[in-house]
Each structure stands twice: as structure tokens, then as C-alpha cells.
Amino acid sequence: MKSRNISIPKNLDWFHSFAEPQHQSRQILPKGCGRDTDQDFARFMIIAAGSTSEVEYQILLSKDLGYINVEQYKILDDEINEIKRMLNSFIRKLTANR
Secondary structure, eight states: OOOOOOOOOTTOHHHHHHHHHHHHHTTHHHHHHTOSSHHHHHHHHHHHHHHHHHHHHHHHHHHHTTSSOHHHHHHHHHHHHHHHHHHHHHHHHHHTTO
16 A cells, blocks of 8 residues: 555644544554454454544545545545455455354
8 A cells, every 4th residue: 555645734623523533443453453363353353444434434524525625535535445445355354264
């Protein structure tokens, strides 16, 4: 995955209230790594996949409100979809041997 620089205006007070739960979701993956079974770990990956859907909505809202342009939106949306594909693939592998 390529790193991209996209500047989002600093005056997005409403965005910070949306983004706050994302700080908590970053802690999901390390917590999941310490689980005893693949099934337990898969549950944390499912939570992480849900967080990507939240972020997907937030960038759509940002575009609709004019905080980011269509080009920035497309770049971010592509990145989110790639992350979702990777998470879903990993979840399938973890749950394949139920």
C-alpha cells in the first residue's frame, strides 16, 4: 500500500468527535493478537473491519460537506477498500478451520 499525503483542514471540530472512537479502535488489533485462539483473534479483526466502515462513512461525509475534494475522496476510498479486502481475507483464513 502506498503512503499518500492528503491534507484535511484543521478546523474540523465535528470530524474530531467522529475520529475519537478511531483512536480506541487502533487498540483493537494489539488486544486481539494476545488471544488464545484464531477464533478469538478473528473477532477482533471483525471489529476492526467495522471500524473501516465507520471511516468510510466519515470520508464520504467530509466530501459531501466540501472538506475534501472528489480526488482526495477517491484516493481515501481506494485505500479503505484495500484495507477492507485485506481484513476480510485474513478473517476468512482465521475462521476457515472452525
